Amino acid sequence: MTERIKILAVDDRPENLLAIEALLDGPEVEVVKAHSGQQALGLMLGEDFALVLLDVQMPEMDGFETAELMRGHKNTRSVPIIFATAISKEQKHIFRGYDAGAVDYMFKPLDPDILRSKVDVFLRLYRQRRTLEDKTRELDAKVHELEELRRQLERSNALLERLSAIDGLTGIYNRRRFDEVLDMEWRRAQRNKTPIALIFVDLDCFKNYNDHYGHLAGDDCLRHAAEVMSSVLKRPSDTMARYGGEEFAAILPGTTAKDAAALAEQMRAGVQALDMDHACSFVTHCVTVSMGVASIIPERGAQPSTLVAAADTALYEAKQTGRNRVIIHPDAAA
Known part of the structure; x- marks a missing residue:
């Protein structure tokens, strides 16, 4: 009525x-x-x-x-x-x-x-x-509803953005996010004329590990190594990422080659301290990593690929000279 x-x-x-x-x-x-x-x-x-x-x-x-x-x-x-x-x-x-x-x-x-x-x-x-x-109350209710939907959408987008940047296996950043961060930090270093360091990591003899222990054990090995290496980085600006397969990379803004090498050594020692059995390694009895380090103060017009190539060359040398070690690229050391 x-x-x-x-x-x-x-x-x-x-x-x-x-x-x-x-x-x-x-x-x-x-x-x-x-x-x-x-x-x-x-x-x-x-x-x-x-x-x-x-x-x-x-x-x-x-x-x-x-x-x-x-x-x-x-x-x-x-x-x-x-x-x-x-x-x-x-x-x-x-x-x-x-x-x-x-x-x-x-x-x-x-x-x-x-x-x-x-x-x-x-x-x-x-x-x-x-x-x-x-009508005003209805409109206010609709506005409130739309505002809540906007907040939910923002949360969902943020979650999707985060998920799209995370490696599903290790829980650290993936290659896509690595490329984004490297490009951003490289341009920042160019503007500020400050060094930017890069650490490349490779798990030694990992194919042999997978063949011997199976891929599930290999996945566990990658997770444990990623966790230990990530724990070494304390600054919010430092970024640890899975570069691909058994390769990892750490981007360290404002860091010299010497300081980056010190952090890399902590990572190397941390992985070895896990003492994960590796019966098929020709380095030692447990899982180890080889690491290449480079640091550059980017010049105007230079590209991040310069730093990537230098760190990759240093990693190659670490693997060629016995593995389970940290090598600094001599021509790209700031």
Whole structure:
């Protein structure tokens, strides 16, 4: 059932209130009666009215004072007021009513047709206002829903971005992310004229390990090695990545070859300390790594491939000279 719209009729004479109620009360409209200004103010604080029909001449608190008090309260100031009066029609009285907050004036005895016509106008305005308020609430709810969906989408995108940058086996960055970080840090080093170091890592005799122990054991070996080597890097700017297969790489911004070699040695020793059996290694009885280090202060126009080639050459030398060691490229050492 549709809620009826409420109109407040204020008059100290009961017969006048009954007459208004008889004219206006119906299926869509409920006339609420108040016999004084004080009673009207009390009702307005607890009810939502579309319109107030307010008698001017009342004992104790007249209509002008009542209207001024209604306009002074935040919950009632927007409710339209029509004054009903039997006093003089002089302009000074009418203007006083408008000054008190009235939107219209009617003179007693009230003409039923004019009263209904005026009330219908304010009822339409009230319905329009309620519709607008409902639509505003719906819109606010939609905006809130869309904002929540945006936040969920951002979280999902961030997760997807992270997943797209992570190697599924080892949990460290993948080759794609390695290339992105290297390019970003290379350009930063060019601007700041600071060194950037690169460590290339290769697990020694890893094909033999896989052939002997199986690929599941090989996967475990890669995970353990990645975990140990990553733990050596403490700065947020340092990046450890799986370069491919059994190869790893570490990007170290602002790092000289000497300092990078020291970190590489910690990684090498850490992997060997895992003491993972490697019966088919021709280096020693456990899993080991060979490492190549290079550091460059990039010149304008130089490409990251220069650093990659230098570190790769140093890694090749480490493997050719016995493995399980760290070699610094002599021509690319900052």
